[in-house]
Amino acid sequence: MTSDAAADDAFGDAHRRLQDLRAILERVIVGQEEVVGHLITALFASGHVLIEGLPGLGKTHLAKALAAALGLQWARVQCTPDLMPADVTGAEIYVTAAGGASTFAFRPGPVFAQLVLVDEINRATPRTQSALLEAMQESQVTHAGVSHRLPSPFCVLATQNPIELEGTYPLPEAQLDRFMFKLTVPFPTRDALHRMLDVSLDSEPSDTLQPIAGPEDVLRIAQLCRTVLVAARCKDAAVDLIVATQPDPGGASADPRRHIRYGASPRALQALVRAARVRAVMAGRAHVDVDDIAAVALPVLRHRVLLRLESELDGIDADGALGSVIEGWRARL
Amino acid sequence: MNDATVSTALVSVRRHLWREDALLAMRRAGWICAAATLFAVVVHLLARPVPVAALLVVLVLIFVAMLAWAAAHRPSDPDCAWWIDRHLGGASAFTTWLDATTRRPTAENARAVAWMQRWAVAKVPEVLRSLAGPRPTVRVAPSMLSMIVCALLALLVLMLPQEAASPLRQNSAGVAQPPGDKAATAVDAPVVAQVASEIAGALRSSDSPREPDRGRPGAAPGPGTTANDDGSGSPDAPSTSGGAGNDGTSRDQPSASRDPTTPTGPSPSAAGSVAGREAGDSPDTRGDVGTARVPGGTNPARGVGSRSMPTAIDRQADMARQADFDDSIARPGRPMTNAMPTAAAATPPPAADTAGLSPSETSYVQAWMKATGPGR
Numbered sequence: 001m002t003s004d005a006a007a008d009d010a011f012g013d014a015h016r017r018l019q020d021l022r023a024i025l026e027r028v029i030v031g032q033e034e035v036v037g038h039l040i041t042a043l044f045a046s047g048h049v050l051i052e053g054l055p056g057l058g059k060t061h062l063a064k065a066l067a068a069a070l071g072l073q074w075a076r077v078q079c080t081p082d083l084m085p086a087d088v089t090g091a092e093i094y095v096t097a098a099g100g101a102s103t104f105a106f107r108p109g110p111v112f113a114q115l116v117l118v119d120e121i122n123r124a125t126p127r128t129q130s131a132l133l134e135a136m137q138e139s140q141v142t143h144a145g146v147s148h149r150l151p152s153p154f155c156v157l158a159t160q161n162p163i164e165l166e167g168t169y170p171l172p173e174a175q176l177d178r179f180m181f182k183l184t185v186p187f188p189t190r191d192a193l194h195r196m197l198d199v200s201l202d203s204e205p206s207d208t209l210q211p212i213a214g215p216e217d218v219l220r221i222a223q224l225c226r227t228v229l230v231a232a233r234c235k236d237a238a239v240d241l242i243v244a245t246q247p248d249p250g251g252a253s254a255d256p257r258r259h260i261r262y263g264a265s266p267r268a269l270q271a272l273v274r275a276a277r278v279r280a281v282m283a284g285r286a287h288v289d290v291d292d293i294a295a296v297a298l299p300v301l302r303h304r305v306l307l308r309l310e311s312e313l314d315g316i317d318a319d320g321a322l323g324s325v326i327e328g329w330r331a332r333l
Numbered sequence: 334m335n336d337a338t339v340s341t342a343l344v345s346v347r348r349h350l351w352r353e354d355a356l357l358a359m360r361r362a363g364w365i366c367a368a369a370t371l372f373a374v375v376v377h378l379l380a381r382p383v384p385v386a387a388l389l390v391v392l393v394l395i396f397v398a399m400l401a402w403a404a405a406h407r408p409s410d411p412d413c414a415w416w417i418d419r420h421l422g423g424a425s426a427f428t429t430w431l432d433a434t435t436r437r438p439t440a441e442n443a444r445a446v447a448w449m450q451r452w453a454v455a456k457v458p459e460v461l462r463s464l465a466g467p468r469p470t471v472r473v474a475p476s477m478l479s480m481i482v483c484a485l486l487a488l489l490v491l492m493l494p495q496e497a498a499s500p501l502r503q504n505s506a507g508v509a510q511p512p513g514d515k516a517a518t519a520v521d522a523p524v525v526a527q528v529a530s531e532i533a534g535a536l537r538s539s540d541s542p543r544e545p546d547r548g549r550p551g552a553a554p555g556p557g558t559t560a561n562d563d564g565s566g567s568p569d570a571p572s573t574s575g576g577a578g579n580d581g582t583s584r585d586q587p588s589a590s591r592d593p594t595t596p597t598g599p600s601p602s603a604a605g606s607v608a609g610r611e612a613g614d615s616p617d618t619r620g621d622v623g624t625a626r627v628p629g630g631t632n633p634a635r636g637v638g639s640r641s642m643p644t645a646i647d648r649q650a651d652m653a654r655q656a657d658f659d660d661s662i663a664r665p666g667r668p669m670t671n672a673m674p675t676a677a678a679a680t681p682p683p684a685a686d687t688a689g690l691s692p693s694e695t696s697y698v699q700a701w702m703k704a705t706g707p708g709r
């Protein structure tokens with residue numbers, strides 16, 4: 001098999017599968033095309049996603065549909081203040097074997113699923129959050145001195161509610177950095193609401209979804225995405241974008257960087273390029289374009305920059321400040 | 334095959350960018366040349382003459398320099414590839430292709446390189462079509478038009494006779510002249526004094542006919558003013574020698590007629606002063622006929638007609654009072670002084686105003702001469 005044919009097989013197949021997956025999810029999750037695209041990107045880039053949105057916008061439904069379409073094992077953790085780390089990671093329990101011998105055996109928690117939906121993660125205590133985030137970072141759980149590998153692929157979809165913040169434990173910045181994307185689920189349009197009634201009034205369409213791929217396909221496509229070419233000029237552009245988010249308190253009044261107190265981390269740069277590679281494959285390319293970087297810039301950066309208090313009091317949010325930064329960055333390309 | 338196809342696109346884009354650079358250089362050269370020609374015009378008019386040949390050489394040099402810059406500014410392959418990626422929908426394929434050609438593909442990314450090359454090759458026809466299609470280009474016409482207009486204007490101005498531009502240069506030089514340096518204006522002072530003296534003589538001799546070459550025919554006294562033409566205590570003398578002696582302020586300035594360069598022969602002004610001496614004993618500076626007229630202007634015929642002091646009529650001397658003249662002030666060789674007259678003489682309106690009298694003022698002078706002539 002020649003290299004061209006192999007490329008046809010690999011990238012062409014990956015492109016087709018990603019397009020199919022996107023089409024299926026967009027049929028089920030009506031009016032959230034951008035969120036669906038970012039979710040697929042994060043999954044194939046081996047990242048985790050923090051989804052923020054009001055109740056009833058279909059966050060849980062989205063996770064279920066994604067797991068069903070890809071044939072992934074999924075679990076749900078509903079976070080509450082009394083949720084303990086062992087409730088998430090698992091615990092050793094005393095079991096008695098059939099022969100009468102008793103011993104402690106590790107019983108995996110819900111984190112040992114390929115797709116974990118952590119609902120309202122900011123209601124869990126920091127201790128539980130830390131246990132979960134350690135699993136996200138290391139892809140393993142250590143219990144009683146024994147490390148247990150998490151399944152692969154492994155993706156955490158954590159949700160949080162932007163309202164009802166009383167009694168919650170907001171994620172610290174260091175833990176927010178573990179999420180590749182932070183997605184905001186917008187309110188659907190009027191037309192999308194109409195279509196939603198046609199699709200999901202009496203049934204959960206995600207329950208009837210047939211998988212179009214399996215976990216192996218996910219791993220294979222994710223591996224293929226790691227071979228996507230990134231030109232030196234595109235790397236420079238990504239670095240420029242990260243540098244552009246660094247604070248500049250003495251900047252001109254028109255400079256959006258003056259609103260930023262802490263900029264994006266090098267981990268953000270890695271997430272940026274990894275996500276851009278998946279976007280390239282979704283677009284049928286084996287090379288990253290600057291537009292791929294721009295497309296994932298906002299979900300990668302919005303939870304990684306910290307604004308100055310004065311700017312927040314002025315009503316400026318991360319999306320507003322980063323939007324100006326990205327616009328200026330693209331103009332300089 | 335793949336490399337050749339992509340290279341074709343790069344070559345086409347390089348040619349396009351080169352042409353754009355040349356047009357940009359021409360546009361810049363046009364604006365610079367327009368500015369240079371305007372600058373040359375200003376210099377020619379205000380400072381010094383600018384040869385047309387020198388201006389043309391400068392314009393040619395500007396054009397040659399800009400075009401040489403454009404020719405030397407050859408777009409590189411990465412620049413061309415990046416331009417395709419950003420402007421022709423290359424989606425960074427051509428930049429990546431250039432990167433891939435400089436390094437050997439590894440086993441991991443061999444499939445990606447192959448896919449990318451196929452993608453770039455498939456994109457080449459679209460790139461070439463976009464390049465051949467209508468694209469926004471550098472607009473050269475405004476700058477070229479401006480340059481042509483400015484060049485024509487400059488040629489017109491630079492080819493004018495030198496006499497046309499010299500007054501502007503003199504004016505600009507006068508602006509730059511220090512206040513104490515009045516050499517240029519002093520050159521005209523004898524002429525002014527001479528003309529003033531002629532006017533004074535005409536006024537004094539009431540029988541003399543109106544001279545047609547005077548600036549103001551109405552300034553000459555009419556025939557009715559001939560009663561005292563003997564010169565003794567004649568009111569004509571004060572009228573010609575400037576009534577500035579009335580107040581002795583602004584008009585008692587050193588006269589250009591006292592300048593050594595001034596002709597010292599028997600002039601009408603001197604005669605007027607002598608006549609004034611016979612009329613009184615007070616110092617009389619009215620023989621300083623050119624005093625108020627010297628700074629007036631460069632045209633002698635009009636300078637004597639200056640009417641810069643409209644309040645002089647209001648400050649008419651008391652005609653009932655006897656004038657007191659000092660003839661020594663008009664004596665040649667005597668140092669010039671600004672001595673104030675001890676007493677205000679009954680004098681007619683100043684000669685400076687008389688020389689440039691309005692009809693009402695002329696009629697006033699004539700009436701005064703009629704009224705005072707027989708009694709004296």
